[in-house]
Amino acid sequence: MKRSEINRNIRETIRFIDEMKFKLPPFAYWTPESWKNKGTEYDEIRQNQLGWDLTDFGSGDFDKTGLFLFTIRNGNLYNPACKKNYAEKILIVNPGQVTPYHYHKNKMEDIINRGGNGVLNVQVYSSLNERELDKKSPVPVAVDGRNYQVDPGTVVKLSSGESITLFQGVFHQFWSDDAKLLLGEVSMVNDDHQDNFFLEERGRFPAVEEDEKPLFLLVSDYSR
């Protein structure tokens, strides 16, 4: 993705998050320049990949297959010194934009429709293996304290305020039909390097074409 496109998306997203009256932590607004003065006491942000995150899942078409995220807190499975075993993110979904089928082996997550006055569609299947939907078995879900099973391929519809628990091994894809949505994600530790199993071969972090300076760093920029 072009950096100019990423910058434009971040600007739009900040406006939307403001409209939703959601507040991000201060590090959301640290410039690349000010990052240079942030010492090791901020390593949790870098190492646990907190902050702006945007992906087109390798599709080359962010508007159709993509997701904008901000990780507010996270643990770190590779750092025993990190005691945090939970994570929180917000996700911004544009109308018609799909997050494609994937599941997690380690992470159990709740996806919450927090704002935007629209319906979030979450389609679920159990998994036969990393690359195969189980088209026969019922799928266990929990929706706001109601634990039940749905038919394979069911689209669970979540109105504002509603949430779904996605258990390990449950394939999920999600999208919004007609409203821009602010979603929350509350989960176990998030590991985007090892724990996303996509039904189709996908990339998780975009290759960036530097056609202008970054407005803010993405989590994938920290190591660069």
Ligand SMILES: [Fe+2]
């Ligand atoms: Fe997921």
